[in-house]
Amino acid sequence: MSGISLKGRNFLTLKDFTPEEIGYLLDLAASLKAKKKAGIPGTSLKGKNIALIFEKTSTRTRCAFTVGCKDEGGYPEYLGANDIQLGSKETIEDTARVLGRMFDGIEYRGFEHEKVEKLAEYAGVPVWNGLTDEYHPTQILADFLTLQEVFGHLKGLHLVFIGDGRNNMANSLMIGSGKMGLHITIIAPKQLWPKVDLVELCKGYAAESGGSVTITDEVEAVAGADAIYTDVWCSMGEEDKAAERIALLQDYQVNEELMKKSGKDSTIFMHCLPAVRGKEVTNEVIEGAKSVVFDEAENRLHTIKAVMVATLGEENE
Ligand code: CP
Numbered sequence: 001m002s003g004i005s006l007k008g009r010n011f012l013t014l015k016d017f018t019p020e021e022i023g024y025l026l027d028l029a030a031s032l033k034a035k036k037k038a039g040i041p042g043t044s045l046k047g048k049n050i051a052l053i054f055e056k057t058s059t060r061t062r063c064a065f066t067v068g069c070k071d072e073g074g075y076p077e078y079l080g081a082n083d084i085q086l087g088s089k090e091t092i093e094d095t096a097r098v099l100g101r102m103f104d105g106i107e108y109r110g111f112e113h114e115k116v117e118k119l120a121e122y123a124g125v126p127v128w129n130g131l132t133d134e135y136h137p138t139q140i141l142a143d144f145l146t147l148q149e150v151f152g153h154l155k156g157l158h159l160v161f162i163g164d165g166r167n168n169m170a171n172s173l174m175i176g177s178g179k180m181g182l183h184i185t186i187i188a189p190k191q192l193w194p195k196v197d198l199v200e201l202c203k204g205y206a207a208e209s210g211g212s213v214t215i216t217d218e219v220e221a222v223a224g225a226d227a228i229y230t231d232v233w234c235s236m237g238e239e240d241k242a243a244e245r246i247a248l249l250q251d252y253q254v255n256e257e258l259m260k261k262s263g264k265d266s267t268i269f270m271h272c273l274p275a276v277r278g279k280e281v282t283n284e285v286i287e288g289a290k291s292v293v294f295d296e297a298e299n300r301l302h303t304i305k306a307v308m309v310a311t312l313g314e315e316n317e
């Protein structure tokens with residue numbers, strides 16, 4: 001396709017990928033999507049066994065890895081939080097080496113990002129991050145494929161993330177936007193701003209790509225947005241923070257009034273899902289004509305499949 005090969009690589013955060021490599025994954029995802037729509041079965045994961053470790057719950061990510069793997073002829077094995085010894089009866093290092101002897105690739109969803117890094121260090125096979133407390137990189141590929149489908153390009157788009165500005169989605173959107181030349185604005189109360197060192201890193205990416213990174217607590221900064229993105233106010237593992245977050249974020253809800261503040265009729269609404277209607281977004285907006293949330297959800301399949309095919313597949317298509 002392009003001379004780019006990601007064979008054997010881990011997929012832990014988009015920090016590890018060049019803009020060309022991210023573009024390559026998006027192109028591959030688009031072509032795998034077209035292939036599936038045309039009813040052409042894939043074979044590039046034939047004979048490959050993949051482990052799906054989920055220490056947190058999942059609908060989209062789990063199903064995308066499962067169906068994506070099966071679509072390309074592989075075998076996926078789901079390993080839930082209570083199914084294996086990881087981290088309780090057995091160290092990550094030992095589990096990684098055992099799974100690496102039996103499986104050709106490992107997906108991991110959990111809490112501390114260091115765990116997926118350790119898994120990758122010891123497994124000896126590609127490890128894919130299916131979400132950690134810090135990052136959610138496969139979601140960004142789906143979101144960017146969706147943006148490309150809607151607008152025809154990524155560079156120069158104005159993306160606003162509003163809500164919990166220090167969660168995995170805000171972090172990963174900022175990294176992806178910096179790499180791919182989008183203008184990203186994170187709107188959040190100061191207590192929920194992303195870490196300064198990550199913001200600086202992403203500003204460095206943006207300086208290279210022609211994008212920009214802005215952090216503010218002003219809701220009015222939504223002006224000019226091509227896409228308004230939000231996520232739950234309490235991520236998995238933070239359920240005890242509900243009252244505190246509602247108090248902090250109630251003025252940051254995406255509702256019709258906020259959508260209008262973009263000043264553009266074309267502004268779309270995005271959410272990684274699952275959503276809490278009535279909290280971070282109103283039912284009216286998420287069900288409205290500008291909402292692309294189910295396109296994003298479908299694109300999880302095509303983009304996650306692209307990650308598996310690119311890093312593990314016999315052929316890249
Ligand atoms: N967006 C997302 O990761 O959804 P799940 O938690 O259902 O996998």
Ligand code: NVA
Pocket residue numbers: 131136167168169231232234235236272273274
């Ligand atoms: N920030 C959310 C994303 C879910 C896909 C969480 O971590 O729960």
